[in-house]
Amino acid sequence: MAIILDHVSHAYEAGTSMQIKALDDVNLVIPDGQFIGLIGHTGSGKSTLVQHLNGLLKPTTGNIYYNGADIHDPEYNRKELRSKVGLVFQYPEHQLFEIDVFKDVCFGPKNLGLSQKEVELRAYEALKQVGIADEYFYQSPFDLSGGQKRRVAIAGVLAMKPEVLILDEPTAGLDPKGRDEILNLIAALQKERGITVILVSHSMEDVAKYVQRLIVMDKGRVMYDDAPAEVFKHYEELEKMGLSAPQVTYIMHALKKQGYPVNADLTTIEEAKNEILRVLRL
């Protein structure tokens, strides 16, 4: 079971002189349980793409299938789809509104029409998963720190128990520590629950460490769709799109040019360290 995008295009302000083509003939298959990175420069269409996956935006042309059903079929229950495909927006803390943290996380599951007991159980579980301690449960969400607010907002989507979790720039505006915490949390969740995770970002460093598959977008088109190491081989083309490969890629390629027999297709610092040590020991 999977999400399938079939020749999806989307234009904003279609039919006016301000028409902007945000997506241009996108074809993707997203199978269950994958951890995917979606990368692109600002304005490349990645946010537009993810809003199609849970039916918030309708493609101008093309079709989207979730588990084999066309999500824009008039008969299709899009409300249910939104509980299956959870979308965490950029700066999700801007959506908090309830008087306390716990109630805010309850909002999502409550909208699914679950019993009060089930709602609270899910909220509790989700808050625990994102690492919010009990003492914060009955505080106003607006009194929390930036990183905590974001965790609460992510918990708000997690509590709906989505099968696919999409996060649009979940680390924007966080300090390095907060960024690592959020990314580790997402990776742990993905492993634990076995759900599909799509991580939208413009930073290669962020995603290279975690994802199995990398989709690179530019000007509304999918440019690369492969394992990270394969994508980073095109580091020169990536630069032309205003992106860059992780720094280790550059270092390894530079070493190779200097005549060291290293394998340059590495993505993480750990791998690079081991490779350099291996070569030095030769």
Added chain:
Amino acid sequence: MIREITLGQYYQAESVIHHMDPRTKIVGTIAFIVSLFLANNWIGYVVMAAFLAAVICISKVPFKFMVRGMKSIVLLLLITVIFNLFLTPGTPIVKIWKLTITQEGLRQAIYMGIRLIFLILGSSLMTLTTTPNNLTDGLESLLGPLKLIHVPVHEVAMMMAIALRFIPILLDETDKIMKAQIARGADFESGNLIKKAKNMIPLLVPLFISAFRRANDLAMAMEARCYRGGKNRTKMKPLKYKGRDAAAYLVLVLYLALVVATKKLL
């Protein structure tokens, strides 16, 4: 969904109207509105329609785009037309139950409807062809003489500029928050009025918080640049009348004269 509101929006294009001095456009719009109430027969309305059509044509704003903004006033338009249709005394034409449509009423209703449509089209043409900054600059300059009687003209203009500037930002924000809550299963469409109002809370609370946050940031940014109100403040681009403005004023005077002349015709 929310992007369809065109009121107060600017439409980017290259045209004589776009490049005109904002003061000319404001005066022109006021003159046009006055002319709407001067005309009292069909010839006057034909002249007005021709003038409006010509200006819209020159402005290069697509007519379709302007009509989209009219959707918001359909209700007002209907109420006006219906009231005029049924409540004007005169020679009756049709009688339905207790309501009578009179000849005068029919005439009045048609004229009022046209006036209202022209009024909205005319004034939205001004906002569509003038950036909010230019508009407030023009207003400040036109209202300048009021400073003599201690009206805080600059402050009012600044408030207007900020308000106009924030309309698109807050609309965008509304759109974003709405989507985020829909993604969490919120429902903004179904239910009765009370339920609908209640369902708005997840939208309104974050929206207000964000508006206050933005207001705070803006105030800080303005203070950081030593903004202290209008006294002794100069402009980077002072408003200057050019040849096309003189031509526009001339056309305006001719147009007004024509409308006044039509009053004598029938």
